Amino acid sequence: xxxxxxxxxxxxxxxxxxxxxxxxxxxxxxxxxxxxxxxxxxxxxxxxxxxxxxxxxxxxxxxxxxxxxxxxxxxxxxxxxxxxxxxxxxxxxxxxxxxxxxxxxxxxxxxxxxxxxxxxxxxxxxxxxxxxxxxxxxxxxxxxxxxxxxxxxxxxxxxxxxxxxxxxxxxxxxxxxxxxxxxxxxxxxxxxxxxxxxxxxxxxxxxxxxxxxxxxxxxxxxxxxxxxxxxxxx
Amino acid sequence: xxxxxxxxxxxxxxxxxxxxxxxxxxxxxxxxxxxxxxxxxxxxxxxxxxxxxxxxxxxxxxxxxxxxxxxxxxxxxxxxxxxxxxxxxxxxxxxxxxxxxxxxxxxxxxxxxxxxxxxxxxxxxxxxxxxxxxxxxxxxxxxxxxxxxxxxxxxxxxxxxxxxxxxxxxxxxxxxxxxxxxxxxxxxxxxxxxxxxxxxxxxxxxxxxxxxxxxxxxxxxxxxxxxxxxxxxxxxxxxxxxxxxxxxxxxxxxxxxxxxxxxxxxxxxxxxxxxxxxxxxxxxxxxxxxxxxxxxxxxxxxxxxxxxxxxxxxxxxxxxxxxxxxxxxxxxxxxxxxxxxxxxxxxxxxxxxxxxxxxxxxxxxxxxxxxxxxxxxxxxxxxxxxxxxxxxxxxxxxxxxxxxxxxxxxxx
Numbered sequence: 001x002x003x004x005x006x007x008x009x010x011x012x013x014x015x016x017x018x019x020x021x022x023x024x025x026x027x028x029x030x031x032x033x034x035x036x037x038x039x040x041x042x043x044x045x046x047x048x049x050x051x052x053x054x055x056x057x058x059x060x061x062x063x064x065x066x067x068x069x070x071x072x073x074x075x076x077x078x079x080x081x082x083x084x085x086x087x088x089x090x091x092x093x094x095x096x097x098x099x100x101x102x103x104x105x106x107x108x109x110x111x112x113x114x115x116x117x118x119x120x121x122x123x124x125x126x127x128x129x130x131x132x133x134x135x136x137x138x139x140x141x142x143x144x145x146x147x148x149x150x151x152x153x154x155x156x157x158x159x160x161x162x163x164x165x166x167x168x169x170x171x172x173x174x175x176x177x178x179x180x181x182x183x184x185x186x187x188x189x190x191x192x193x194x195x196x197x198x199x200x201x202x203x204x205x206x207x208x209x210x211x212x213x214x215x216x217x218x219x220x221x222x223x224x225x226x227x228x229x230x231x232x233x234x
Numbered sequence: 235x236x237x238x239x240x241x242x243x244x245x246x247x248x249x250x251x252x253x254x255x256x257x258x259x260x261x262x263x264x265x266x267x268x269x270x271x272x273x274x275x276x277x278x279x280x281x282x283x284x285x286x287x288x289x290x291x292x293x294x295x296x297x298x299x300x301x302x303x304x305x306x307x308x309x310x311x312x313x314x315x316x317x318x319x320x321x322x323x324x325x326x327x328x329x330x331x332x333x334x335x336x337x338x339x340x341x342x343x344x345x346x347x348x349x350x351x352x353x354x355x356x357x358x359x360x361x362x363x364x365x366x367x368x369x370x371x372x373x374x375x376x377x378x379x380x381x382x383x384x385x386x387x388x389x390x391x392x393x394x395x396x397x398x399x400x401x402x403x404x405x406x407x408x409x410x411x412x413x414x415x416x417x418x419x420x421x422x423x424x425x426x427x428x429x430x431x432x433x434x435x436x437x438x439x440x441x442x443x444x445x446x447x448x449x450x451x452x453x454x455x456x457x458x459x460x461x462x463x464x465x466x467x468x469x470x471x472x473x474x475x476x477x478x479x480x481x482x483x484x485x486x487x488x489x490x491x492x493x494x495x496x497x498x499x500x501x502x503x504x505x506x507x508x509x510x511x512x513x514x515x516x517x518x519x520x521x522x523x524x525x526x527x528x529x530x531x532x533x534x535x536x537x538x539x540x541x542x543x544x545x546x547x548x549x550x551x552x553x554x555x556x557x558x559x560x561x562x563x564x565x566x567x568x569x570x571x572x573x574x575x576x577x578x579x580x581x582x583x584x585x586x587x588x589x590x591x592x593x594x595x596x597x598x599x600x601x602x603x604x605x606x607x608x609x610x611x612x613x614x615x616x617x618x619x620x621x622x623x624x625x626x627x628x629x630x631x632x633x634x635x636x637x638x639x640x641x642x643x644x645x646x
Contacts, residue, residue, distance in 0.1 A: 051639045056548055077552045084550025091642060095545040099244035109549045111237045157549070169642070
């Protein structure tokens with residue numbers, strides 16, 4: 001099986017009078033279905049690397065292939081398109097659109113992609129929410145939900161277009177321990193049961209230990225790549 | 235696209251009050267533009283209508299645009315004449331009957347021959363310099379605006395034969411003569427004849443009311459001592475706008491100078507054009523100012539919603555989508571303002587229509603001349619929406635250029 005993410009010598013430097021290098025010469029490959037933790041101290045470049053993998057940012061040099069697409073040659077439009085169909089993002093903050101209901105928020109990426117009919121989108125949004133324990137919350141607005149619920153809606157939105165790859169940036173960072181575990185279990189389940197590839201930035205080493213694989217970054221450099229236990233918390 | 239519209243409306247709904255204020259700015263701009271255009275166009279139309287009505291659409295006189303070259307002048311470069319004068323002035327349009335027939339064959343309107351001459355009017359020791367126009371009454375009725383301005387009598391009285399004259403009421407006052415009185419006309423040749431006032435008109439133009447006198451063509455020819463002469467052919471067209479073409483063709487056909495009303499009033503028409511330019515400049519300025527309101531609100535939204543922009547981009551929306559989104563918001567405010575502006579403009583026009591201008595000297599009170607045209611609405615809306623598009627595009631471009639990474643990092 002071909003790798004879902006194939007990165008070669010990725011470098012990201014911020015142009016400035018004194019250029020700042022965020023990511024130094026990172027090469028990695030992630031197989032479908034892997035649940036990968038990106039860890040490292042603050043400022044080690046883990047988020048920067050995640051944004052590069054998520055096509056939100058362009059590497060200064062190096063090559064990156066996502067789901068078989070070489071991304072270096074793609075223009076902004078094609079990168080957006082690839083992101084829409086292939087990558088789902090979950091951030092530390094839920095970033096739901098406050099004017100729309102939970103269900104509408106989840107339908108937005110589907111409508112942008114336009115692959116399903118409107119009733120099918122509606123159905124899928126409902127199913128996703130129910131599977132994440134949010135039945136009955138469909139027509140609420142984000143500010144009427146608790147923090148944990150919002151983060152689960154954000155996960156549902158990331159799954160809306162059924163992307164093979166989920167990128168999560170401190171997905172549990174703003175949640176209490178109970179909600180953290182709940183969200184983590186959901187991600188765990190997505191990887192195990194639905195074959196989603198998940199790359200999650202976290203500074204929580206306990207959580208990282210429960211994923212399949214741990215990548216350690218220090219000062220922008222990939223210093224360790226360890227297989228971990230991958231034990232689900234129940 | 236409907237998704238972008240929904241997002242745009244969500245943003246606008248969140249800023250309903252400011253949106254309304256920006257929309258009202260546009261609405262006032264559009265409304266005042268419409269009212270101003272209606273008034274400007276109205277007064278211009280009114281003015282041109284009076285201008286067109288008060289004079290022949292094309293006037294052919296016994297002049298040439300350029301004097302005929304002297305044979306020696308044409309033959310030798312070295313020859314030049316100056317101060318040349320013919321021994322006897324035999325002016326007038328040559329062969330008027332043939333000229334009239336030639337014109338009537340194709341001119342879409344009425345053609346009337348006439349003889350213009352200068353004379354003196356005299357009554358009871360009072361004198362006034364006048365311009366005599368000898369006319370064929372039955373044709374004149376269809377050509378002249380004076381036909382509708384009679385206080386007593388009509389052109390028909392001239393056709394009845396006898397020594398009858400039609401004068402303006404101003405001249406009657408100057409001479410102390412009334413309808414039915416007899417006055418003397420003294421021609422430049424020295425010939426004196428008496429005429430009975432069988433018609434009095436009031437055009438409202440002092441120069442005409444005091445200085446213009448109508449005789450039958452025959453009487454005018456006898457008084458001037460120029461039998462069968464015609465030096466002034468006037469044409470009234472079914473369509474006044476066709477005048478320049480008719481004048482050009484008539485002049486090419488018969489050789490005499492033919493002047494359309496547009497040519498005769500070139501300076502005035504030019505001034506009207508300048509007025510229009512001024513008007514549209516002011517309209518554009520008003521709507522530019524309204525555009526700042528739109529710029530302001532769309533800018534505010536892009537700053538306020540930069541997090542949403544970042545998240546939409548991370549979901550897979552392209553920069554072009556973001557540009558479109560905020561452009562739509564600007565355009566929506568512009569369109570909203572336009573529609574409100576139509577109502578404002580319509581209301582202002584109605585209000586202006588109620589204003590009465592009452593100048594006692596002019597008799598009846600008149601209302602402001604207003605012209606209703608769908609173009610005024612269309613043009614001011616088009617300007618408003620253009621201004622909205624520009625005002626929306628500038629912040630939209632900024633929003634599209636936002637780097638989602640910066641914003642997501644900023645939030646953490």
